[in-house]
Amino acid sequence: MTRPPTTPAALLLDLDGTLVDSEPLHRRGYADWLAHRGWDVPDLSVFTGRRAEDVFVTEPGPWAGHDPLELLAEVLPFVPDEAPAPVPGARALVLAARSAGVPVAVVTSAGPAWVRLSLQESLSLSDGVDLVVTAEDVVDGKPDPAGFALACSSLGVDPSGAIAVEDSPAGVRAALGAGVGQVYGVTTTHARDVLLAAGALALVDDLTPLPGLVGL
Structure with missing residues (x-):
């Protein structure tokens, strides 16, 4: 992995699994919901x-044949609303970008309330x-490029x-x-070969090395 020759125009960060270690919370919620429904638990x-x-x-x-928005409303109460642990290096990465004058965007499949909880309580980024x-901001979610665009x-x-950091093949x-x-790609939720196959330039185990790798 080599250092980019110039400072990035922007840093675009996924949230769940990238900035915060929330996937265990979400998967537990989905598993509990599926069990409540009496449905078998697939590969979450x-x-x-x-x-x-x-x-x-x-x-x-x-879930085939059911209204997707009604199902989503059912799922949400099963997902714990506790603040997830930050991925190591997450807050430092955001602060390094700010120090370098690089704008930071969070591009996520989550809703606004979860973003606020994660940024404020998990990452202590009150501003x-x-x-x-x-x-809620796009018609089509990842892997559609609309959010990043x-x-x-x-x-x-x-x-x-710009530079993006993602933990899922859909996000990449x-x-x-x-x-x-x-x-x-950050290997918090998916195997290295899956992220590379999706097109990730390089992989890290957490965000600690990213400031040096992306020119911040």
């Missing part, structure tokens, strides 16, 4: 990095980041000069589809 990694309502529509499962793009256009940056593909120049 299908939800990682994606909006639940999109999964319900596009992926086979016991947030420059931009947040949530599940919206982030770049809102920040006024060329996506080819979304960032690349938006034309983001460099996409790093």
Whole structure:
């Protein structure tokens, strides 16, 4: 892995599994909901990095034929609302970008309330980041590139000069589809070969080395 020659135009960060270690909480909630429904529990990694309502529509499962938004409303009370632990290096990465004058956007499949909880309580970023793009801001969720494209256009940056960090193959593909120049994978939720196959430039185990790798 080599250091980019220039400071990035923007830093685009996924939230769940990238900035905060929330996937165990979410998977527990989905498993409890499925058990409550009396449904078999499938491979829950299908939800990682994606909006639940999109999964319900596009992926086979016991939810087939049900209204996706009604199912989403059912799931949410089962997901613990406790603040997730930060991924090591997450807060330092955001602060390094700020210090370098690089705008930071969170591009997530989560909703606004979860973003606020994670940024304020988990990461102690009470003043947030420059931009947040949530599940409510786009018609199509990851792996569709709409979220990353919206982030770049809102920040006024060329996506080819931006850097994205993602933990899921859906997120990696979304960032690349938006034309983001460099996409790093963090191996918190998926195997290394899965992220590389999706197109990640390079992989890290957590965010601690990222400031040095991306020119911050």
